[in-house]
Every structure is written in C-alpha cells, then in structure tokens.
Amino acid sequence: MRVILHVDLDAFFPSVEVREHPELKGKPVIIGADPKEGKGRGVVSSASYEARKFGIKSAMPITRAWKLCHDGVYLRPHFDLYIPASNSVMKILKSNADKFEQGGIDEAYLDISNRVKDFDEAREFAKQLMEEVLEKEKLTCSVGVGPNKMIAKIASDFKKP
Numbered sequence: 001m002r003v004i005l006h007v008d009l010d011a012f013f014p015s016v017e018v019r020e021h022p023e024l025k026g027k028p029v030i031i032g033a034d035p036k037e038g039k040g041r042g043v044v045s046s047a048s049y050e051a052r053k054f055g056i057k058s059a060m061p062i063t064r065a066w067k068l069c070h071d072g073v074y075l076r077p078h079f080d081l082y083i084p085a086s087n088s089v090m091k092i093l094k095s096n097a098d099k100f101e102q103g104g105i106d107e108a109y110l111d112i113s114n115r116v117k118d119f120d121e122a123r124e125f126a127k128q129l130m131e132e133v134l135e136k137e138k139l140t141c142s143v144g145v146g147p148n149k150m151i152a153k154i155a156s157d158f159k160k161p
Contacts (some may be wrong), residue, residue: 012106
C-alpha cells in the first residue's frame with residue numbers, strides 16, 4: 001500500500017511576510033505589483049486569507065485588488081525571504097519522507113509508505129508534520145493523505161484555512 005502526502009504551505013508569501021513582520025498579523029496582505037493608488041500595472045502574486053475575504057486572488061490584476069481593498073498592505077515579492085523559508089521547510093519535509101518530490105516553492109509530495117501501516121496512522125503522521133513545521137518555522141501548512149499524488153493534492157485543498 002502506498003501512502004502519499006501532499007504538503008502545501010498556506011498563503012506562503014504573505015505568511016512569511018507576517019512571520020518576519022508581526023505587525024502585519026490580521027491585516028489583508030497582498031504580494032505582487034505596486035497598485036499605485038489603483039493605477040498600477042501587474043498582478044497579485046499571493047494574498048493572505050484576510051485579503052482573500054475581500055475577493056482578492058492570485059493572478060488578479062492589481063488594479064482590481066486595489067478596488068476591492070484600498071486598506072490592504074501591498075508588498076513587492078521578497079524572494080530573499082521566501083527561498084530560505086522554503087528551503088528550511090523542505091528540509092523538514094524531506095527528513096520525514098521515504099521519497100520526496102518538491103512541487104514548487106511552497107509544496108511537496110512525500111511518500112511515507114514505509115513509515116506508517118495505514119491511513120489512520122498517516123493522518124496522525126500528517127498532524128505531527130504540520131506541528132513540526134509550525135514549531136520550527138512558524139508557518140502553517142495543509143497536508144493531504146492519499147494512495148497517490150493526485151488524491152493527496154485534492155485532499156490537501158479540502159480543508160485549507
């Protein structure tokens with residue numbers, strides 16, 4: 001029996017910004033182009049869950065985001081923060097997997113087939129992994145469990161914050 005986890009860091013870019021700048025906690029944080037008072041060009045790269053409540057989504061034109069949320073905190077991407085944060089999380093994930101495949105800066109697949117005996121045990125394993133990432137990196141993640149990558153990815157989206 002194969003047991004695959006899909007780990008997806010929650011609103012990764014804004015979460016790293018909030019981790020580094022705690023005064024942003026609870027505010028709608030939008031990462032992307034400069035809105036220039038509603039006349040900017042470009043798109044939203046990522047949005048915090050607080051910003052998503054206003055209807056802001058990735059790839060949305062930044063002018064549309066500005067119309068939906070003037071009071072948001074608009075930041076240009078800081079890959080100098082995101083890449084080291086991603087590397088640290090991926091190191092944790094890799095150390096907890098029989099096989100590891102990074103799927104992007106904020107997601108990965110872990111084969112834990114030899115570490116658990118069934119899906120109930122895999123669920124507990126996933127919870128512990130989420131706690132370890134939160135404790136060590138101060139970032140939250142969603143973890144889906146399944147018999148293959150596709151099901152695990154669907155499962156990780158099922159209970160996003």
